[in-house]
Amino acid sequence: SFTTMMMWRCCIKAVDTVSLLVLTFMMLSFLSHPAHAFVRSTMKRMLLRTTTPQQSSSVCLFSTSPASQLQLLIPTPSDMEDLGALLSQISNRPGDTLLLDGDLGAGKTCLSRGFVQTLVGDDQQRVTSPTYLLCNSYTIASSRDDVSDDDTNGAHQSPGTVHHMDLYRLSGKPDDLRPLNLDQVFTNDVSLIEWPQRLGSMVPTERLELTLEIQELALTDGATRQEESDDACDDEDEEEDCMPRRVTLSPIGKRWEDRITMIQEEGFVDDWIILLEE
Numbered sequence: 001s002f003t004t005m006m007m008w009r010c011c012i013k014a015v016d017t018v019s020l021l022v023l024t025f026m027m028l029s030f031l032s033h034p035a036h037a038f039v040r041s042t043m044k045r046m047l048l049r050t051t052t053p054q055q056s057s058s059v060c061l062f063s064t065s066p067a068s069q070l071q072l073l074i075p076t077p078s079d080m081e082d083l084g085a086l087l088s089q090i091s092n093r094p095g096d097t098l099l100l101d102g103d104l105g106a107g108k109t110c111l112s113r114g115f116v117q118t119l120v121g122d123d124q125q126r127v128t129s130p131t132y133l134l135c136n137s138y139t140i141a142s143s144r145d146d147v148s149d150d151d152t153n154g155a156h157q158s159p160g161t162v163h164h165m166d167l168y169r170l171s172g173k174p175d176d177l178r179p180l181n182l183d184q185v186f187t188n189d190v191s192l193i194e195w196p197q198r199l200g201s202m203v204p205t206e207r208l209e210l211t212l213e214i215q216e217l218a219l220t221d222g223a224t225r226q227e228e229s230d231d232a233c234d235d236e237d238e239e240e241d242c243m244p245r246r247v248t249l250s251p252i253g254k255r256w257e258d259r260i261t262m263i264q265e266e267g268f269v270d271d272w273i274i275l276l277e278e
Helices: 002-032 034-051 077-089 108-120 174-180 182-188 196-202 222-232 254-265
Strands: 070-074 097-102 135-139 161-166 190-194 207-214 245-252
Touching: 070 077, 077 108, 077 245, 097 108, 097 196, 108 135, 108 161, 108 190, 108 207, 174 182, 174 196, 190 196, 207 254, 245 254
Parallel strands: 097 190, 097 207, 161 190
Antiparallel strands: 070 245, 135 161, 207 245
């Protein structure tokens, strides 16, 4: 009868609801176990990918094909400094050049701070944006442990100076660049250069390009992330807002391609990596 049929349908819906509740409880119990932190981290990155715009708001003029790029999601200013410190560990050859592109407040100074402090061996070293000075130079520590060593024979000479440049105020004309002595820098030292578009034809043939973008995401754990970042959001050179940053690393030349492949394969960026769409 119709009444019997309706009763059966209600019973089936009730069973489906109970099954869904049981399945949800089992999934939450599984993810709450400490051993499954990696699964939780992976699911969070999948959520970020589905909610993150794919268009780039700031594109470096010298970018390469996506196949050779590595994209990272950096959640806090402290993590951005850690990324800078990691990159300094693979910048162990004279002439190593990193080009930074990104809007004001995207995290360039944070990354530079971690990079320079690690190279000089002093986590109290003051590192500020050289917007008005054009270049700040620091002496690299004579002995440090590198993640990467390109020279298997150990015969290469270590660079003695790291130059942090900001070319924003320059026009890009050769006369503007001449006081920076770039021929010498690109041969003997390590350089970290903001506004690399101003280099024009002076851009090195081998380099690592980094594009930093602010990610405006509405995350469920935003309050927690904000609390964790309170102490790191007082940067005086850039208006840090504690939003996540997307960092795209584009290696140019085999030396940099090998280094970026190495840090990825060794798991140094597992907590930040974003897998690109095929």
